[in-house]
Amino acid sequence: MKKSTLLLGFLFTVVIYAAVFYSGVIEYYDLKIYDYTYKAAELYDKETQAPVVIIDVDEKSLAALGQWPWSRVILANLVKTIASQKPASIGFDIIFPEHDKTSPKEMLSFYDKYFSTKIKIDGLPDALMDNDKLFAQILKETKTVLPVYLSNKIHPNGRCFIPQNNILPSSSSQKYIEASYMLCNIRELQKEAFSIGFINSQRDADGIFRRTSLFIKYHDRVIPSLGLATLSSVDRLSVADDKISVLGQSFHMGKNAEVLLDFHNTKDYRVLSAVDVLSGHTDLTKLKGKFVLIGTSAVGLHDRYMISASRTIPGVFVHAALIDNIMNDTLKYQPELLKKVSFFVSMLLSFLLVYLLIERDYLKLFILFSSAIVIEYFLGVYYLDRNVYISSGYFLIPFGIYFFIVNVIVIIIDYKDRQKFIQDLVKAHSATLDNMALVAETRDTDTGAHILRTKNYIALLVDHMHTNKMCKDKLTKNFRDLMFRAAPLHDIGKVGIPDKILQKPGKLTEEEFEIMKTHTTLGKNILEHAIEGNEENEFLKIAYNIAYYHHEKWDGSGYPVGLKKEEIPLEARLMAVSDVYDALISKRCYKEGFSYEEAEKIIIEGKGTHFDPVLIDIFIEIKEKFKEIAERITE
Secondary structure, eight states: OHHHHHHHHHHHHHHHHHHHHHHTHHHHHHHHHHHHHHHHHGGGOOOOOOOEEEEEOOHHHHHHHOSSSOOHHHHHHHHHHHHTTOOSEEEEOOOOOSOOTTSHHHHHHHHHHHHOOOOOOTTOOGGGSOHHHHHHHHHHHTTEEEEEEEESSOOTTOSOOOOGGGOOOOOSSOOOEEESEEEOOOHHHHHHSSEEEEOOOOOOTTSOOOEEESEEEETTEEEEBHHHHHHHTTSOOEEETTEEEETTEEEEOOGGGEEEOOOTTGGGSEEEEHHHHHHTOSOGGGGTTSEEEEEOOOGGGTOEEEETTTEEEEHHHHHHHHHHHHHTTOOBBOOHHHHHHHHHHHHHHHHHHHHHHHTTOHHHHHHHHHHHHHHHHHHHHHHHTTTBOOOTHHHHHHHHHHHHHHHHHHHHHHHHHHHHHHHHHHHHHHHHHHHHHHHHHHTTTSOSHHHHHHHHHHHHHHHHHHHTTOSTTTOOHHHHHHHHHHGGGGGGGGGGSOHHHHTOSSOOOHHHHHHHHHHHHHHHHHHHHHHTTOTTOHHHHHHHHHHHHTTOOTTSOOSSSOOOGGGSOHHHHHHHHHHHHHHHHSOBTTBOOOOHHHHHHHHHHTBTTTBOHHHHHHHHHHHHHHHHHHHHSOO
8 A cells, every 4th residue: 555655746746847847947946046046156255356347338438529429530439449559359239230421432322312313521531431440440450359249030131241261160969049140240351250159148038138048050150249249369279078168267058058147246247438548548558458348338329238137237248257267167067967856856756845845844845955955055156156156956856846745745644633533522522422422311210212302403593603703703613513512511501419319209408499509509510620720611601501500590490509591601502492492301200201292392391581582482383303303312
C-alpha cells in the first residue's frame, strides 16, 4: 500500500513540475529572484576603475547648439576634439541613416527639387560643400565605431557595407540570434568607420532591461554589440565556444551569446556634456586612454531603459556598462545547463518531500524545505559575486509551489485526522455522559430509554423551530447538537438522592419531595465544578441550565429558583416539555404510564402555566412525531 502511494506521489510530482515548467511562471519569477540576488550581491562590490567616459548630447548641449540632428560638421569637430586627447577608442550610440540636410550640397538639391529654384552659394570651397564627406574624413583618421540596428524587418537603406574589421571569429558550438536586415549609416560614413556594432536591446518579459547579446548573425557575418566592437577596435577578440577574451580579460556568455549586465556603478561613470567638450570648458585630459562613447540623455530623444529597482538609464549607459563590466571582471552570465540542473535538483528534493509526507514526518519536511531555501540563497549570492547566475528561480519557484501544495495536503490530512479525532472524542464523551446519566436514571426508572427519548424530543422541537425561523440567533446547528448531547444530564443530580426516595413505590411525603427537589441543585453543583476553568465551554453552560432549571414553570411556580417566562433559559423550557411528556407515558415503580392521549392532554393544559405557550403550540403540531419516537424507543 505504501509503495503504491509513494509511486502515485512521485507521479503527482512530475505532473506538477511539468505544469509549472510549461506555464512560463518559472522564467518570469526567475528574473525577479535574479534582481533580489543581484541586490544582495551588492554587499560584495569590488573596487573598480572607470574605463569609460560618456560624451552626452544632453539638454544643455541641445539648447546651446540648436535642433537635433546637428550638422555633421559639429559632430566632426566633436570627434576631432576627442581624438586629440588620444582615447583608446571612440564609439557612437547615434545612427546616421540619412545624408546631412544642412550640407550646402543637400540644400541646393532641396530647393531645386521642391521649389524648382537654382540657388547659389558663392565663395564656399568644394571641400566644404558636403558635410558628410567632412565627417567621413574625420572618421577615417580616428578609431571610431559606428552603430547599426539589426532586425528581421525590412529597412529602406538595403544591403549595408560591412567594414573589414568586422570579420570576426565565430564559435562552432555557439548559436546566435539571426537578423536579415540592418539599419545602418550612409555608405560614406560606414565605409570610413573602423568597425560597426549593433545597439539592439531586448527587454525581459517584465519590461526590465537586464541582459544583452554580444553577437548577432547577419547573413554570413557575425556582428558584435557596440560595446564589444569598441573594445575590439583596440584588441582582436578571441572566441572559443562560450568563452571570449579581449584586452587580457576573459568571460563567458550564455544562450544566444547573452550576458547579464552589472549596473551597480553606472552612477560613477564620468559624463561630459558635448557642448563643454566643444567649447573647451572641461578637462579634456580625462579622455586619454579611455573608451569614449558618444550618446544622448536628452529626454526628448526617448533613448532610455528601465533597469531593476525602477531606475532608468540612457541607452549609451548600456554600452558603457558592458565595457565597464568586461574591463573590471564584473560581467555576469547565466549558463543554460544550470537551469536544467536547478530544476532537476528541485524535483529530486520534491520527491523527498513526498516521502516525508507519506511518513507523516512533518518536522523533517519543514527542515528540508527551510534548509534548501537558505542554501540556495547563499549559493546564489556566492556565485553571482563570481559572475555566474545559477538560475535560482528554476530551483525555488517549482520547489516553493510544490511545498505550498504539500502544505495544503498536510493541512487537509491534519484536518481530517483532527475531525476524526474530535468525532471519536465526541462519541466517547457522549457515551461517557450517557452512561453517567444512565447511572442516575436507572436508579429511578430502571431504563436508559428515557434518555434516548428525551434527546430525540428536544431535537424534534429545535428542528421545527429552526425550520420556521424561530429564535434564529439562538437556534444554530451547534446549539441543536449541544442540546442533543446535554439532554441526558438533566437528572444527573439524582445520583445524590437516596434510593429509598428514588425507588419509593408510593407517593412521596412533603419532606421526601423536598429532598427529591434538591436533585436540580445537586446537578447544578456537579456541573458548576466542571465549568470552573472552562468558562467558555458552551456545552457545559447548556447542560448547567438544563440540570438546574428544567423544573421551573412558565408562571413562576416551579423550583428551585422560581423563574418565570423568558427568565427560564430556552434549553430548560425545551427540556421541561420533553421530560414531563416522557415521564407521563412511562411506567415507574410508583405509577402506571398514561396513554398518549392523556399525556398530550396534560401537556396542552399546561400551556401558559407550566410550559412556554410557543412550545406547546409547536407540540400540538408535531405531537404525532413525539408518539412515533416513544413507540420506536421502548423500555
